[in-house]
Amino acid sequence: MKKVLILLAALGAFSSLAQAQEKIQVLSTQELVNTCKTPASPESRSFCVGYTTAIYDTYLATRHPQRAKPYICVKQPAPSRDEVIGDFVKFGQTNQQTADKPAAGVFLGFLASRFPCAKK
Known part of the structure; x- marks a missing residue:
């Protein structure tokens, strides 16, 4: 039983090490530009609209108005x-x-450059 536990612990450690070394791919600007170019297929347009909307919505949802001044102000x-x-x-x-x-x-x-906030 002790050998089984040692073997499981070693496998768990190896698995964690392999996951820690795995590089997580993020979408590059060039990939997003290529996806958003027109004329776009319905699939790429949906992805583009969804991805860019999610970025902006995340900005709105995570920015605390009393602790972080806005830097994107859409009129x-x-x-x-x-x-x-x-x-x-x-x-x-x-x-x-x-x-x-x-x-x-x-x-x-x-x-931020397209929709800057007014200087106070």
Whole structure:
């Protein structure tokens, strides 16, 4: 029984080590730009809209208004979703230094530059 427990502990340690060394792939800016380019298939358009909306919604949900000043301020009436995504595609194509960066961070930076908050 003791040998079985030692064997199970060794397998568990090896499994944890293998998982710790596994690199988690994140969507790059270039991959998101390629997915969001028009004309897009219905599948890629759905992914693009869902992914970019989730990034913005996460920003809204996680930013505590009393502790973190907003840095993205969309004035109403807001531009269409397709217009904003089209502008992001142009941004990604002209800023090639961001191509290999994680898409979520670059998209938030794009939104901050496209929709800056008024200086107080």
